[in-house]
Amino acid sequence: MRLSIFRYNPESDTKPRMQDYEIAREPGDRMLLDLLERLRATDDSLAYRRSCREGVCGSDAMNINGRNGLACITQLDHLKEPVVLRPLPSFPVIRDLVVDMTRFFEHYHAIRPYLIHHGPEPQREYLQSPEEREKLDGLYECILCACCTSECPSSWWNPDRFLGPAALLQACRFIVDSRDQATDERLEQLDDAYKLFRCRVIMNCTHVCPKGLNPAAAIERIRQAMLRRGL
């Protein structure tokens, strides 16, 4: 298979370049990551992140033929050649396909991704009805791979001040959680010209999410909650 990979080594390169590779596909190569692992065995200067190799850890997110995805669950059969691999768009590149996720996780921390409970803690556990629990479906499954935020034009133009789809999906996850008692504060915090309202429902986030989640719809749910609160 022919591949064209974005290369950048901060110690020797002044700017990034694309490098072509040719590697024969073997019967065991089903996913893109399988091929990359064998490629790295021949060229150990090639850098990318990977860990679980089954779409759970979210480490190997990259731009594959123009579309963000996880190399470990992207089937080689579905890829057009040459397979063009670039780092996640709009993220600062540390080396080759490895990007700096600092800002992404700052935005994640900014929405306070944990239950906030005022008053005494429950004696045994936080109870939740099955209906209340159901509201978290499609929100809690996010693996924070950053495919969505990196593909979002609103994040491209305002990377520092717009929180981006991944953080906002998590904001929704805590806003709709019946056990969380900081709903008002959370909505208040997001009522700002930038943090949430740069979203124009372009839906690139939903289009690329490797877990099939829908950040755009979650952002719309937050707006509806804000509107109800404002009325």
Next chain:
Amino acid sequence: MKARYGGLRGWVLQRATALYLLGFIIYFSLHGLLSPPASFEDWRAWMQSTGPRLAALLFFVAVALHAWVGLRDIAMDYVKPLGLRLAVLAAVAGGLAATLTWAALTLSG
């Protein structure tokens, strides 16, 4: 500093004006298609009757507010140097205010 302006408020303003604009455009287009003005006198008489005149006046108010939110969004996305952005926003606000005044004078005359 809290940028409270233009969060939910700007968003609601954009949606509320959109609903009115949509209604007006449908009404105005249908009227123009079904009974187009036959002459200058006909056209002026219609535009000077209370209903259409008020509706048109409100249209220009709504369109100015709607365009303000939209153009401000464009400036926030693409115009990064602060001085230039302020200049663009001032030009947009001035242009919309002038256009609105002109429309109001035209419709009241």
Next chain:
Amino acid sequence: MTEPGPVPKRPVFLQPLQIELPVTATVSFAHRVSGLLLALALPFLVWTLALSLHDPAGYGRVLAGLQYPPVRLALLVLAWALAHHCAAGVRHLLFDAGIGTTLAVARRSAWAAHGFALAVAALVAGALW
């Protein structure tokens, strides 16, 4: 306390034309472009309105202006812009009401918005020429 070392200036890959833009993104972009065109046309709309209401001669000038090809072309572009902005706007209002926010439906409504705008433009072109 030691000074932190210089932060390396890192390259960023961001070439929108190299990145896949689905139909929902092209509708969003066209929504923005059509809105900008309509805003730019606003002073001309008021000017036309003022002229047409001023006197019979002005009314005649507005009607006569429709004969000029550049005016017709501008009208055609604005008709597309208005139709697209309205269709994409309705789509937005439905999203805000929680309707049609799944990817499959949002893609279909995006195609519909593009199609509606082109259909209106075709009708207007037919009426003008």
